Amino acid sequence: MKRSRIGDLPMRVIYRILAVGVALVLAAVAAVVGFVSSGSSDQPGGGKTGQIAAPSAAPPSPGPPSPEPSASVSASASEQASPSESPAETAAPSPSPEGWEPAPDRSAVIAALADPRVPELPRDKRLGRLPGKAYKSKRRIEDDRSGVSLIRFGKPWKVFGASPFSTKQVLPKVKGIAHRAMLVSSPVPILVQRKAKDTALLAARWTLNHHPKGSRIGWVASQPIKDGWLLAYRVKYKIKKKARSSMAAVAVVEAPGAKPAMLFVTIPDTQGRRWRDINTAVSSLRLK
Template identity: 75%
Template sequence: MLDGLGGTQGTRETGSTPTDATADAETSERPEATAQSPRRAPAPQVPAIKRSRIGDLQMRVIYRALAVGAAVLLVAVVAVVGLVTSGTPDQPGEERAGQIAAPSAAPPSPGPASTGPASPEPSAPASASASESPSASGSASPSGSVSPSASPSASGSPSASSSASSGSTPAPDRSAVVAALADPRVPEPPGDRRLGRLTGKADKSKRRLTDRRSGVSLVRLGKPWKVFGASPFSTRQVLPKVKGAAHRAMLVSCPVPILVQREAKDTALLAARWTLNHHPKGGTISWTASQPIKDGWLLAYRVKYESKGKARSSMAAVAVTERSGEKPAMLFVTIPDVQKKHWRDINTAVSSLRLK
């Protein structure tokens, strides 16, 4: 059938009706058009954070190393503490139990007596063994400051102090006495010589002080005497300070601060030498009395020294009273010459000593 345009039948069909090939071509071109259409820009991708296993491993190693170091340090500290606590009593700052040697104000002069072994003079126990050091001006400190000395005196060796560690055990020999007599400040005591009446007015006080540690009682002197701080003694009474006095007058009691001897006279001798620590430096002893008393011995003496270029002296006395199974008790009194009107109180003091 003609299309009326002079064309052929095949031509019309071809132009108006799509064939299967044309449909396929149109279908295949749509995806290309879609592919060529503008695309939305993809979102930027953030790279994933990678965790470092190596870093974690290093921190664990550090922690372990710190733990090991702390353990080693702890072991070292324990070892050092063990060594310190197991040290011997001879370490600085520690004291052996028992006696403490009284310091000697001056070394004894060399002589035949000092060639052999000597015994020390231990001072009193901690509360009564310290030596009161006189100042350069000579007056004792009102606070009674005293410092114990752990070094043995020149009168003996440390081995002898152990023989009297029990306090009341007498020394095995007289080596300490021999060494004391080698001291140029201490002459040989005289034979029995009774103490005379000293100058001054007697104090007739009836009041008494009890020294429980020494097991004795003694007079409590009236005014101007007054009770003062006892340390390092058991009791102490003093006179007011006087201008020109090289030291302070005092009356004290305590267990003997030296090595106990077999004879009460020898114990009194060592005690008198020890009292030089409570007199001005350079003092020397001149005996005035040496006599037995009930259960003990009395030594009275004058201590001569210089004060501000002038010759001065003090009257003093030591009385030692023995007690059964205990260290002997000691009474010590000293009064400078500028207060000599009170020297009679020395007679009163030594005659008042009684065992409790």
């Protein structure tokens, strides 16, 4: 009768059986570990542990990120990147250092022409030679604020306190006349129009603030000049119920990178022998 007990087997056979069993167990363990490792690395965001700088505060999700964190990051990135990501806005220069731009319509001009003190502009007409002796001078005044330069007259003219203008020259006061002759320059103090002629019209109306109360304009000349427009006019008013007048002119020119510049000169009839200085002044206006 044959025996089947393990103790009856030779020792070498038992060792072989044990070796085969251990090998099978090790192979099974290795297969399980490999499957688990492969599965974790195939998931979105999966990777080696050594590549993660810090653990997430919440368990990682294999799907796409939630909307709230994404929106927050996008808003933050947009705020930081917007200055550099919109070069058209940052690189585009402003109309001017003072932030001006031409008016979109002629409503201001229509209102000015409705003013009984301001008649309709005449057809283009050049300024003729006014009474008086021509004054010559090589000296000039630089108006950095307006971007222009103009003649600096000698005596009897003198440089005076410019405010509210940029530059100012005056003639001596005439006894009994509050209004005095002056030559000034500054950026135009009114709403800039698309046409230099319209801007000059508004500027001329504005100069009535520097003439006696009740003054009215009578046009003498209206002509284009280099980079702008010139208007010359007689300002009529009364002083102690006596009719008086001043000869005046306004020139506006486009100054590069700045609001248009204005030259304004007015001389009362009591100093009519100096009216020729108006010709000299307007012809001396130059862009810097």
